[in-house]
Amino acid sequence: xxxxxxxxxxxxxxxxxxxxxxxxxxxxxxxxxxxxxxxxxxxxxxxxxxxxxxxxxxxxxxxxxxxxxxxxxxxxxxxxxxxxxxxxxxxxxxxxxxxxxxxxxxxxxxxxxxxxxxxxxxxxxxxxxxxxxxxxxxxxxxxxxxxxxxxxxxxxxxxxxxxxxxxxxxxxxxxxxxxxxxxxxxxxxxxxxxxxxxxxxxxxxxxxxxxxxxxxxxxxxxxxxxxxxxxxxxxxxxxxxxxxxxxxxxxxxxxxxxxxxxxxxxxxxxxxxxxxxxxxxxxxxxxxxxxxxxxxxxxxxxxxxxxxxxxxxxxxxxxxxxxxxxxxxxxxxxxxxxxxxxxxxxxxxxxxxxxxxxxxxxxxxx
Amino acid sequence: xxxxxxxxxxxxxxxxxxxxxxxxxxxxxxxxxxxxxxxxxxxxxxxxxxxxxxxxxxxxxxxxxxxxxxxxxxxxxxxxxxxxxxxxxxxxxxxxxxxxxxxxxxxxxxxxxxxxxxxxxxxxxxxxxxxxxxxxxxxxxxxxxxxx
Amino acid sequence: xxxxxxxxxxxxxxxxxxxxxxxxxxxxxxxxxxxxxxxxxxxxxxxxxxxxxxxxxxxxxxxxxxxxxxxxxxxxxxxxxxxxxxxxxxxxxxxxxxxxxxxxxxxxxxxxxxxxxxxxxxxxxxxxxxxxxxxxxxxxxxxxxxxxxxxxxxxxxxxxxxxxxxx
Numbered sequence: 313x314x315x316x317x318x319x320x321x322x323x324x325x326x327x328x329x330x331x332x333x334x335x336x337x338x339x340x341x342x343x344x345x346x347x348x349x350x351x352x353x354x355x356x357x358x359x360x361x362x363x364x365x366x367x368x369x370x371x372x373x374x375x376x377x378x379x380x381x382x383x384x385x386x387x388x389x390x391x392x393x394x395x396x397x398x399x400x401x402x403x404x405x406x407x408x409x410x411x412x413x414x415x416x417x418x419x420x421x422x423x424x425x426x427x428x429x430x431x432x433x434x435x436x437x438x439x440x441x442x443x444x445x446x447x448x449x450x451x452x453x454x455x456x457x458x459x460x461x462x463x464x465x466x467x468x469x470x471x472x473x474x475x476x477x478x479x480x481x482x483x484x485x486x487x488x489x490x491x492x493x494x495x496x497x498x499x500x501x502x503x504x505x506x507x508x509x510x511x512x513x514x515x516x517x518x519x520x521x522x523x524x525x526x527x528x529x530x531x532x533x534x535x536x537x538x539x540x541x542x543x544x545x546x547x548x549x550x551x552x553x554x555x556x557x558x559x560x561x562x563x564x565x566x567x568x569x570x571x572x573x574x575x576x577x578x579x580x581x582x583x584x585x586x587x588x589x590x591x592x593x594x595x596x597x598x599x600x601x602x603x604x605x606x607x608x609x610x611x612x613x614x615x616x617x618x619x620x621x622x623x624x625x626x627x628x629x630x631x632x633x634x635x636x637x638x639x640x641x642x643x644x645x646x647x648x649x650x651x652x653x654x655x656x657x658x659x660x661x662x663x664x665x666x667x668x669x670x671x672x673x674x675x676x677x678x
Numbered sequence: 679x680x681x682x683x684x685x686x687x688x689x690x691x692x693x694x695x696x697x698x699x700x701x702x703x704x705x706x707x708x709x710x711x712x713x714x715x716x717x718x719x720x721x722x723x724x725x726x727x728x729x730x731x732x733x734x735x736x737x738x739x740x741x742x743x744x745x746x747x748x749x750x751x752x753x754x755x756x757x758x759x760x761x762x763x764x765x766x767x768x769x770x771x772x773x774x775x776x777x778x779x780x781x782x783x784x785x786x787x788x789x790x791x792x793x794x795x796x797x798x799x800x801x802x803x804x805x806x807x808x809x810x811x812x813x814x815x816x817x818x819x820x821x822x823x824x825x826x
Numbered sequence: 827x828x829x830x831x832x833x834x835x836x837x838x839x840x841x842x843x844x845x846x847x848x849x850x851x852x853x854x855x856x857x858x859x860x861x862x863x864x865x866x867x868x869x870x871x872x873x874x875x876x877x878x879x880x881x882x883x884x885x886x887x888x889x890x891x892x893x894x895x896x897x898x899x900x901x902x903x904x905x906x907x908x909x910x911x912x913x914x915x916x917x918x919x920x921x922x923x924x925x926x927x928x929x930x931x932x933x934x935x936x937x938x939x940x941x942x943x944x945x946x947x948x949x950x951x952x953x954x955x956x957x958x959x960x961x962x963x964x965x966x967x968x969x970x971x972x973x974x975x976x977x978x979x980x981x982x983x984x985x986x987x988x989x990x991x992x993x
């Protein structure tokens with residue numbers, strides 16, 4: 313009786329779903345999504361070209377601006393890549409401090425995922441609770457690196473300075489409160505009927521599709537593949553810690569959401585073990601004043617970032633600046649499945665899918 | 679498969695591809711440098727027979743006379759790794775698209791086209807991904823000059 | 827003493843008798859300055875601090891600026907947080923054109939002021955004031971929420987005095 317038209321509706325790039333400048337063009341057939349065309353590049357800041365003009369040390373703050381919700385993770389990944397290239401040894405104490413800062417960043421990033429998913433789906437209280445909890449971690453970053461959000465506390469060779477007086481009690485407080493935080497998020501949101509109706513069965517990503525499309529991180533683990541680089545290819549000192557990799561099998565938005573909340577708990581366990589085992593000692597290894605890897609040397613190193621596999625590929629020509637630096641951005645590759653999981657759903661599922669894929673546009677567009 | 683098995687795999691491939699394949703290794707990866715014409719063939723074999731189901735990283739480097747395409751492959755969940763490279767002449771920058779083997783190659787090849795200017799045969803939607811469509815030039819090339 | 831002449835121009839004298847003399851513009855400016863309606867816009871790291879400014883710890887509602895609108899046609903303050911890239915330029919020009927007068931811009935962060943750390947690149951504009959007029963510049967990388975409030979309060983002073991362009 314009524315004909316429906318095929319038309320396109322733009323979600324973004326200026327949109328309150330605060331993932332940055334993501335432009336998803338939805339091709340709609342009435343209420344049903346036929347296809348989603350993703351336009352990226354609104355936050356493309358030519359970060360890879362800038363790397364060719366900066367020394368290895370000068371480039372460290374740029375890596376913090378890649379994944380700005382979990383800043384210590386990309387900085388650690390970059391520093392480890394350069395250390396691998398040059399064969400620099402890191403003292404034990406610095407390794408422990410790095411792991412604590414990295415896991416705090418992972419918790420902060422997942423808390424923003426909770427906050428942003430909350431407000432995208434209309435639950436503003438989720439935003440308020442998660443941001444309140446995240447402020448405690450911001451205080452730790454300000455205490456150590458001097459900066460709330462984009463601290464370059466982790467440096468090539470170790471960390472910038474030793475941990476200050478109030479660090480250990482403050483981190484202990486956060487770690488002890490993590491089960492309470494998780495309970496609050498679960499009570500407020502996960503068990504909520506509306507939450508379940510909007511997330512269960514929405515945006516299903518099958519395991520074989522996830523691997524074929526290169527999806528990594530919590531998105532892959534929510535589809536049943538228990539693959540975490542901290543266990544599969546342990547870097548730093550992660551092989552010393554006892555933790556579980558949360559996995560779910562359904563591959564839908566609710567599964568991705570639950571995996572992230574459980575990862576907050578597991579990160580808390582790692583931090584507790586790191587605090588207990590931290591030795592005394594130096595916080596920076598022997599780093600030559602002029603970092604000049606040998607000509608022709610190249611390295612690809614990847615870490616488990618909060619979004620997935622974050623990799624750095626550096627090629628050196630013997631000079632003080634990289635010849636080529638490429639960032640393997642997990643968000644760029646994870647977003648490739650957005651059309652796949654949205655087809656056949658209704659329009660509001662695009663928002664749910666973007667929120668639970670948890671992309672970060674700074675890293676995706678570089 | 680372990681690291682030693684990767685070396686066994688590499689020598690098996692060497693006997694199969696002969697002069698079209700060169701093998702070397704550094705502290706981090708076993709690297710297969712394959713001729714451009716045999717790239718798709720080799721990648722299909724690595725995926726189907728040897729189980730490298732994850733195309734982890736796809737990128738390109740500008741070496742002046744030639745471009746080099748670099749691929750890092752992994753197998754999930756065993757986490758075996760290998761690196762494949764191929765060289766492309768600057769005056770004819772084309773390579774075969776790997777999208778039929780790993781859909782993960784889709785946007786990564788678009789990015790290489792956008793920033794380095796290498797065309798991929800067989801890619802269904804080879805348009806710019808990070809820069810505006812009317813941008814002039816390929817910025818990651820060493821001879822790119824910024825205008826204005 | 828009773829007021830004998832109603833046409834008396836001495837505003838101080840009038841004020842003693844609880845009579846306020848002003849212009850409508852001054853009244854509207856006073857009202858606008860106490861409640862800007864920011865547009866929900868951001869690209870990159872600075873909008874995370876905008877989110878933090880709106881959340882419970884820093885709380886922009888204390889100043890009256892919590893009515894954040896998603897639609898440019900309902901907003902009057904554009905806080906440009908983050909770099910303007912080549913692809914974003916037409917989007918932000920369009921959003922600016924869709925906002926009704928009077929409207930103001932805060933250039934938040936080094937990227938919006940001058941391109942910031944990315945000005946050496948090929949895809950970032952050298953500041954948002956190359957495409958739209960800016961009222962307040964607040965430097966920082968990223969801008970702390972307290973600094974963002976300082977910028978908003980500076981804009982409030984400016985608007986209260988009527989010191990901005992009129993259509």
